Amino acid sequence: MGAEVSADTVRCWETYAAAHFIPFFETGEELCSDARLGDYMRHRLTKVKRTTLKKELSGLNRLFDWMVEQKLLGAKPTVPRISKRATGTPHPQGKRETVTLTPEEMDAIIAQLPERSKLGYAMRAYYEVMRETGLRPSTLHRLKTPDDYQPGAPYLTIREDADKARYGRELPLSDRARAALDSACPKAGTIFPKFDGRHTLRKAALAAGLDAERASKFSAYDLRHSLATELTERSGNLVGVGYLLGHKHVTTTNHYVHARRRAAESVLSGHRLGHQGVGRPKQESSGVAQLPGIKGCGGEDSNLHEFYLTRSLADAAEEKAHEFKGASRSGTPLGGPISHQW
Helix, strand or coil, X not given: CCCCCCHHHHHHHHHXXXXXXXXXCCCHHHXXXXXXXXXXXXXXXXXXXXXXXXXXXXXXXXXXXXXXXCCCCCCCCCCXXXXXXXXXXXXXCCCCCCCCCCHHHHHHHHHHCCCCCCCCCCXXXXXXXXXXXXXXXXXXXXXXXXXXXXXXXXXXXXXXXXXXXXXXXXXXXXXXXXXXXHHHCCCCEECCCCCCXXXXXXXXXXXXXXXXXXXXXXXXXXXXXHHHHHHHHHHCCHHHHHHHHCCCCHHXXXXXXXXXXXXXXXXXXXXHHHCCCCXXXXXXXXXXXXXXXXXXXXXXXXXXXXXXXXXXXXXXXXXXXXXXXXXXXXXXXXXCHHHHHC
């Protein structure tokens, strides 16, 4: 079934088969037994979390579809459904904590990186492109020139076979991303060969001012998460951010956006600015019922003010409607002072 999915998915299924399916299901009969499939589900819930087991059962489900298609099975076995209440068992070491960075921290880390690794790879350019585009490391390592990028081009072509989700698209580039690509782009071939830069990246994070705990947990994938958070805070456009990251569904992008204190401060700042001067009415009449003074309600607590403002506007509208109706019956021209006031 390798032609139907990405190479990464094939490798994942092969790992499931070697590490879990074959040791548990000793024979083909056991594999196709509804009872043994149920035993497998319960056994794995004592080892892994529910989300991991769902992926394993999805692989088995695809396998059974193929076996029925090839007439190796007369009927498809029932793949058990995991109860919504089942949580599974977290890994003893726990899930790696995502380190969310501010734009300034990302820039500082990249500035601390060497331009080239000891083996001559364009290290700084690689992480610069990741910071500007949010592309997965696996996708960046598959980029080629001139097929996917030509020096100076305003966009980057992402091939389906180069993307984990098989999401082929044209990716717009910032000036920084284009400059980084131009500096690393060979005449032909792979732009960023695979290399292990974890140690150098964490060393740069420490030199950039991150505390020892955050620096020790930092990885290249955190640049992707941090960019998603930055762009969402700046634009509020989840669809556009998802396109950059290679997500076909916005619900996936939601998992990449992390709450930050800076975002909360920005929201509160806008909230205060939007309600400045609402607390007390102006002395001059504006033709609309004025907002009553409310004891204990300042610019920061506006819910009660908004209620009174809405009610006052509604009363004013009703009053004007009566005037307009009376004027129409008395023969006052519709284009007169009342309609102008309205």
